[in-house]
Amino acid sequence: MKRSRQKLPVAFQGERGAFSQEAARRLVGPDVEVLPCLRFEDMFRRLEEGDVEGAIVPIENTLAGSVHENYDHLQNFNFPIVAETSVRIVHNLIAAPGVPFSKLKRVFSHPVALNQCLDFFLRNTGIEKTPFYDTAGSVKMIMEENLRDAGAIASSVAAEIYGARILRRSIEDDRQNYTRFFLLRTPEYAAKYPVAGNHTTWKTTLVFTLRNVPGTLFRALSAFALRDLNMAKIESRPLRGKPWEYLFYLDFIGNVDDPNVVNALDHLRELADYMRILGCYPKGA
């Protein structure tokens, strides 16, 4: 189902109103058209099939850690990261219009969201935590079923989209709860529509494997450290077919066109068995 270039949506995982939709608004624009997908892998398939112009990929949360499945997809598919953003995860207690807080017996949400609001449930022992497959999907469901004794925990965007009301704002235990998202595009689209703006700080993400001999990771990191390039993150994933060996994903501050970075990458290529740049993009706020 190829459509005209102008009208292509961006893919994200979850129901409309997911935190990924907020990321999509920031990364693409406030009136972005979105295509909700059931699974992370579906976003990558949609990109491959040309159904979407981009995908909004959650890669890391400051409480839950990396989204390892998406690291695997970054390696298994081949779409450049062109931008990043971080969204603060604010969990709101949401119910249908006219349903007061005092009537709530159950609150639906994704288990991770429920577990990030434990203080709320400790203070309100009459309300039962009820696991559901999606945060925004739980708002959709209580509205569709017109539940009068149930609430949902989700983003304010979800309340807005489904016409529900926010009863309590920001009921999460820990406010230091952020999710970092990548915008991926097809290589053709990324080349045709380069990132706009005058960015001073860039980040590069790459993946590599090393020979299984002592000291190789240390030497690989020396390619950056000896050139004063600042590493922001390292993540390891199992290397299929080679038990107890790893793929390493590295984020560092720098643009692939900087002479210093060119040298560092040449140095890393000498040491690595395999190396690929996954993207070079303006550092997000």
Place this chain on the structure above:
Amino acid sequence: MKRSRQKLPVAFQGERGAFSQEAARRLVGPDVEVLPCLRFEDMFRRLEEGDVEGAIVPIENTLAGSVHENYDHLQNFNFPIVAETSVRIVHNLIAAPGVPFSKLKRVFSHPVALNQCLDFFLRNTGIEKTPFYDTAGSVKMIMEENLRDAGAIASSVAAEIYGARILRRSIEDDRQNYTRFFLLRTPEYAAKYPVAGNHTTWKTTLVFTLRNVPGTLFRALSAFALRDLNMAKIESRPLRGKPWEYLFYLDFIGNVDDPNVVNALDHLRELADYMRILGCYPKGA
């Protein structure tokens, strides 16, 4: 419920017959008494409460990667790792006695196990994949319900325990499928019953945090690389309360009593904000 020292079981997550039970047999002995737990955290709570003498903790799978939740528990609780082992994950197709392969319409198992047997389902399109909460639990269920058109995917130990029959052995797509397990003990128990045997190769696992300045991870790894100590694994997890900073977990080959290791650890302490040894144990096969 304190019981006499001699009789204490070891905790593991899953139903009887889980791969963790095979790990328990190897790590503790063939006639080990086990206490099945619903969640990983329950094992650590049981250790804390003195209900068990040890816990069998899966930490890493060669296909799925690290069990990140257990890395977090290693840090949040304080029980030494005293041994490790790796179990090859062999998925068997299991049914009640007298149920032939030709009658199977559905096969139950944990979603991860089902996804590791995709070739089997592609070759047998008449059999439906049916997600269940546990591999061994799916064998227990088909036996209890006496299902005559359903199978389960689980370990051979599960078939043995529940009196079921193996219809097809080793139906997993990828034979390079291993899970590494730790044996954790209470500090008192670990001191009282040191690891037996004459082990030549030891591993040490530690956790540390670094100041958030450029090049610190490189310098931390230098403590090992400059002393020719071989790093086996590095894992990072988010540091709570400090968005985009990390806890690092490191495995290296060496015993904390080796003079070389003593120096490396002193060096790392200089560089780290925080450092703790999680265990020093004989390297598993």
